[in-house]
Amino acid sequence: MKPNSKFIQRLQRLMIGRYGQNDTLNRVLNGLAIILLILSFWGKYAGWFFLAGTLLIVVSYWRLFSRKIYRQVAINRSFQRFWFGLTRPFSRLTYQIKQHWRYRFFHCAQCHQRIRIPRHHGHVRVTCPKCGHQFDART
Template structure:
């Protein structure tokens, strides 16, 4: 294990973009097996090579900047799905969008028709909870 530490000393290593590239490579490999076309399996080598290149790169600053650009693209997508999952698990509240500013407002369930006031724009609207 000491040899691995010596090899990786001064190298960038694995980050979120490398993991995403690895997942893309695996998916392309699996999809390429089913129709028995080797084009997708061969195409899956490109993200794999990029992943290895990034992992063993000594240009740490450039790899970090690449990862930050990827995260600025990926985090809004991930957060959208996380919010939907959290809302679906919430059994005690309902979520409504303000008709004026679009802000999501959380209100308790089971209160009948209620007047909801948006905390941002102070717009009042009536919804059934």
């Protein structure tokens, strides 16, 4: 399909003035819908899982095609406050794990400042950026 085909142009005209964003709430709704639809293949409550997953997809598409852009932005922001409160400890943990693969962490003996030094540099003299205390360390 060409980038300037009539179908693409009609689709672009349809989306003018609509929300059309794949924001945090829509990603969570779609992910949960996929999980529920997969669970609907097995178990006692398969029909309910299928119904709930389909309903979540309908809500997601309703938000995409909504003309009330400011309301959808406000809904997403309030959801993000809730969602990031739940996921922040896990994102911090993954960040710390990634940092420990590349860096070695030390604490200054005088001011207890946390200092990050790249790994595999051998013996180095570390200067604390806060108090200027120097000490030897092995990375």
